[in-house]
Amino acid sequence: MSESKAGQPDETAKPRRRQARGERRIQQLLDAAASVFCRAGYTSASTNAIAREAGVSPGTLYQFFPNKEAIAVELGERLNRRMLETHGVVFTLENAALPLRELIDAVLDPMIEFNCANPAFLTLLQSSDAPGHFLEEHAALHDSIQDRIGELIGVRNPGLSPERRTHTANMAFALFKAGLGLILGHEGAEREAYVAELKTALYGYLAPVLGTEGAPARP
Amino acid sequence: MSESKAGQPDETAKPRRRQARGERRIQQLLDAAASVFCRAGYTSASTNAIAREAGVSPGTLYQFFPNKEAIAVELGERLNRRMLETHGVVFTLENAALPLRELIDAVLDPMIEFNCANPAFLTLLQSSDAPGHFLEEHAALHDSIQDRIGELIGVRNPGLSPERRTHTANMAFALFKAGLGLILGHEGAEREAYVAELKTALYGYLAPVLGTEGAPARP
DNA sequence: CAAGAATGCGAGCGGGCGCTCGTGTTTGTC
DNA sequence: GACAAACACGAGCGCCCGCTCGCATTCTTG
Missing domain, CATH: 1.10.10.60 (Homeodomain-like)
Known part of the structure; x- marks a missing residue:
């Protein structure tokens, strides 16, 4: 066959x-x-x-x-695929067992690096103006990332209600995108400073929900 | 003459x-x-x-x-002026002495209310696509808000270096806009949930910098 | 090689955009 | 009422957009 x-x-x-x-x-x-x-x-x-x-x-x-929209869709899909291929490993479940600070480093550092190298990705993620059909593909791309975050949160804190988990994942992703915008808007030391600020913000937001310690699994 | x-x-x-x-x-x-x-x-x-x-x-x-750009500029200016006239009082220095949770409530609640009633304001604040001249006016509008935040932070924690203060104000404002986007994208109970999440996030971010207590003088 | 498919070109199409202009109507002032 | 200024109209201009089409060129295949 x-x-x-x-x-x-x-x-x-x-x-x-x-x-x-x-x-x-x-x-x-x-x-x-x-x-x-x-x-x-x-x-x-x-x-x-x-x-x-x-x-x-x-x-x-x-x-x-076939048209302008298809260019954006294909670009978004390729970037998304490449990001998952290159850094998708950061969402694996073993990372969920890390102390929160290390977990945030493990997830954010590759993501930030990728987005600095491919700033168009954030542009597409944020593009609010768009013809209707593009918005659907766009939403799919969005959700594919959101699901990864929600999954990680669910493993980390299984006691969370589905609604809370969705809200937390949505907010965490939104905060990440906001920080990413600042990061991409600066360079050098300034950029590093905003990376640190973003990590602080996410830590402060997630610590009460996910706990600061890692899982009791010992090496 | x-x-x-x-x-x-x-x-x-x-x-x-x-x-x-x-x-x-x-x-x-x-x-x-x-x-x-x-x-x-x-x-x-x-x-x-x-x-x-x-x-x-x-x-x-x-x-x-005179042209399309002037419409957006005038709209932005009017909204900004109206927001400051209606709710500018939230940035007064007496609020800086409140416990952090109450400070966040005092600042965010009126801002959220205003933006729910005037969603165009956020649209203008986020409009990344735009002809060059509009971006300047846009940046001025942006800075006028950012300054208020920075001022509040400066009063609350005078020991902060100017750079840190700027970074903190920038990040806090970016986080606020991100949360606001989620809030405006939902209604009813969902919206309230995201309001709570946003406050949690800002509290978690600002607490280490500004302290949770109200007294400004703190060793 | 020949033949057909894939690739490449760029003038130009239909259309919607920001914006204008000639003209007509309403309003304020004497 | 007379007059000018402010207001209102809407067909339409010029421009640039997304996109097409006829035709030339390059590749693959046998």
């Missing part, structure tokens, strides 16, 4: 065989899109500007994406 | 005499703008839509505002 040739995800009827050149173009276009979205926001970013930044013509852009 | 006629490039000259009807129209237009900005964000909001929502023609809108 499995094709011995290149993996063929037989989804809908889409007999489009991409060449290596095409994949490269897609990556160029997404990189350019990240840059332009970051600079102007989703609505103000123009597809012509994205194509220009990628060094291709508008027509070429539309060879690979 | 006053000018008899002929308005020249005199900056301070304001030869426009508004009638009561005009002031009413301006208010209608700003109300409509608040609604549209809130629904679509600054960039996606169209001046034609604002005029339509206000029940006037596009030409009438431009009788009172």
Whole structure:
């Protein structure tokens, strides 16, 4: 059943065989899109500007994406996937047993690093202006992260009611995004200072709910 | 030697005499703008839509505002002024002497109430996409609030270095905006829950810096 | 090689945007 | 009432947007 040739995800009827050149173009276009979205926001970013930044013509852009929205969706999905692939391990359950301060370090440091390297991610997460359909994909992306946080909270404090857990996860994520905005808005020592402030804030918020100690598991 | 006629490039000259009807129209237009900005964000909001929502023609809108940007600026200024007039008292120094929990209640409750009644304010505060000039006015609005917070923090803990104070004020304000977004995104009991979560978060963040007690002098 | 698919181009389309302008109506002042 | 200023209208201008299309070029395959 499995094709011995290149993996063929037989989804809908889409007999489009991409060449290596095409994949490269897609990556160029997404990189350019990240840059332009970051600079102007989703609505103000123009597809012509994205194509220009990628060094291709508008027509070429539309060879690979059906419309502007699809660019943002694909960019968001790729960034999300890459973040989980690279740093998804921080959400594993063993981390839940760490003392709270170490848990926050373990989760935040990779996330902050990733977002500093990919500032477009936060831009997409915060883009409130958007055509309706993008908002749905956007919400899905949002929830996929929120679920990870809620899961971690649930393991850490199983006694929490589902509502409280949702509220806590939502608020923690919102606080994180807020701090991330400050962090990305500064550089060098200032940035480090805001990283420390954000950790302090999250510690202060989560300590009463999750406890400061780690799980009784001993090495 | 006053000018008899002929308005020249005199900056301070304001030869426009508004009638009561005009002031009413301006208010209608700003109300409509608040609604549209809130629904679509600054960039996606169209001046034609604002005029339509206000029940006037596009030409009438431009009788009172030179361009779209001026609408947002004026709206922001009016909201900011109104907030300070109505609730500015919460930043007075006597409040700084309250126990931290009461201080947070005293500051946050009126702010939350105001922002629930005027959700456009947060929209403007968060509007990242915008033409350059608007961003300057926007930053001024931002700073005017931030200064108030920094002042309060400074009175509460005079020993704080100016840098720390700035960082703390910035972070506290960012956390507040983040929580406010969640609050405005929910209603009824959910909203109340997020209000409580936000207060918890701010308390947890500020307690180590400002102390939980009311007495300002503390070894 | 030939042939077809994938890729690439860029002028230009339809449309909605911010905004204008000629004209008509209401209001304040004498 | 006479007159000017303020107010109101709405068709429409110029611009730029997202996006298309016809055609040229490059790759893959046999």
